[in-house]
Amino acid sequence: MATVIINRKDLKNNIEKIKNEISKQLPDDKGRKVKIIAVVKSNGYGLDIVKYTKFLINNDIDYFAVSTVQEALTLRKAGIKETILMLSSTAIKSDIKNLIENNIILTIGSKEAAQAVDEIAKEMDKKVKAHIKIDTGFGRYGFCYTAKEEIVETLKTLENVKIEGTFSHFSIAFYNKDEYTKMQFKRFIDTIEVLKMNNIQTGMLHICNSSAFLKFPNMYLNAVRLGSAFLGKLAFKNSIGLIPIGFLQDKVSEIKTLPKGYNIGYSNSYKTKKETKVAIISCGYIDGVNMTLGRDMFRPIDKIRYLAEGIKQLLKKQEIYVTINNEKCKILGRIGAHHITVDITNKNVNIGDIVTFKTNPQFVDSSIRREYE
Numbered sequence: 001m002a003t004v005i006i007n008r009k010d011l012k013n014n015i016e017k018i019k020n021e022i023s024k025q026l027p028d029d030k031g032r033k034v035k036i037i038a039v040v041k042s043n044g045y046g047l048d049i050v051k052y053t054k055f056l057i058n059n060d061i062d063y064f065a066v067s068t069v070q071e072a073l074t075l076r077k078a079g080i081k082e083t084i085l086m087l088s089s090t091a092i093k094s095d096i097k098n099l100i101e102n103n104i105i106l107t108i109g110s111k112e113a114a115q116a117v118d119e120i121a122k123e124m125d126k127k128v129k130a131h132i133k134i135d136t137g138f139g140r141y142g143f144c145y146t147a148k149e150e151i152v153e154t155l156k157t158l159e160n161v162k163i164e165g166t167f168s169h170f171s172i173a174f175y176n177k178d179e180y181t182k183m184q185f186k187r188f189i190d191t192i193e194v195l196k197m198n199n200i201q202t203g204m205l206h207i208c209n210s211s212a213f214l215k216f217p218n219m220y221l222n223a224v225r226l227g228s229a230f231l232g233k234l235a236f237k238n239s240i241g242l243i244p245i246g247f248l249q250d251k252v253s254e255i256k257t258l259p260k261g262y263n264i265g266y267s268n269s270y271k272t273k274k275e276t277k278v279a280i281i282s283c284g285y286i287d288g289v290n291m292t293l294g295r296d297m298f299r300p301i302d303k304i305r306y307l308a309e310g311i312k313q314l315l316k317k318q319e320i321y322v323t324i325n326n327e328k329c330k331i332l333g334r335i336g337a338h339h340i341t342v343d344i345t346n347k348n349v350n351i352g353d354i355v356t357f358k359t360n361p362q363f364v365d366s367s368i369r370r371e372y373e
């Protein structure tokens with residue numbers, strides 16, 4: 001059975017390396033140190049949201065962020081009592097109520113959300129904790145930085161909300177050109193200035209994601225929100241010693257010998273050049289085989305790269321390998337949804353031997369088992 005394996009030692013290494021970077025920062029004038037907010041959305045970046053969050057808690061991380069109501073409730077149902085911030089603003093009343101009842105810090109990113117939260121807080125007779133989200137040029141959640149007056153007017157009227165933080169999100173911090181990121185940072189700081197001038201509490205300020213965390217220590221402010229840094233999976237090489245987390249493991253299920261000139265796989269794109277001993281493994285792209293691309297795959301250039309990879313594979317110029325008994329074995333033919341065939345000619349491989357694949361756990365279906373070892 002395919003399993004995503006998470007190496008505890010490597011994950012611990014990444015946590016320590018991140019803490020070490022943070023510890024290089026001096027506390028601010030109120031003696032506060034930079035806080036780490038661990039983002040555990042998307043099933044904990046594929047590491048199993050509950051197991052992963054518990055692992056982080058055991059390593060002294062105590063502040064978490066999610067992007068759906070479901071994720072927040074999953075953590076609470078698992079008995080996790082630590083601070084949880086819901087990153088997405090919502091004006092849907094049932095969701096707001098659900099989050100408040102479960103002691104989740106809300107994000108307010110619009111006039112409608114602000115009014116809905118204030119109203120529900122009043123009904124529940126509660127002072128509700130929230131962070132304010134400023135959209136500094138992402139076009140998603142948050143008050144537009146261009147609408148400063150509206151932000152001030154909206155926040156001034158809130159009676160039942162305690163603003164514990166204010167944040168924004170970078171859209172292209174992973175890129176090697178920094179102008180846009182620096183501009184977003186300036187838009188954020190300018191907005192904060194205006195809020196402060198109007199006596200609006202901003203609470204803790206945070207804007208850095210993992211890429212910005214590695215590139216711009218001057219932008220840490222009061223907290224950093226980190227996801228991919230914990231997994232050591234970033235769009236550029238890191239110099240602080242983060243190790244990529246997570247690989248896929250399965251067992252050899254069949255072995256056979258195919259004659260010369262024999263077809264392997266869908267589309268008949270591969271024929272054996274000589275008599276070939278092969279191992280069949282019941283693990284395919286559904287399980288995450290060859291899904292190693294970074295998280296910024298949504299850029300057009302990455303889609304082109306992805307297609308190019310497919311074409312190269314088709315032209316048999318690119319070879320994809322798995323590891324069996326510490327030996328690299330080549331995948332023959334197309335990767336199927338659930339199966340692959342690999343070349344084990346002249347190799348000491350037996351049925352039941354362990355096979356490992358590179359993968360990005362985020363792209364592995366959540367039905368596949370996760371194991372910490």
Ligand SMILES: *Cc1c(COP(=O)(O)O)cnc(C)c1O
Pocket residue numbers: 039041067087169208209210211225226227228229
């Ligand atoms: C996903 C996310 C993060 C973490 O991003 P990484 O690049 O994985 O560190 C931070 N903030 C918000 C709002 C996010 O949605």
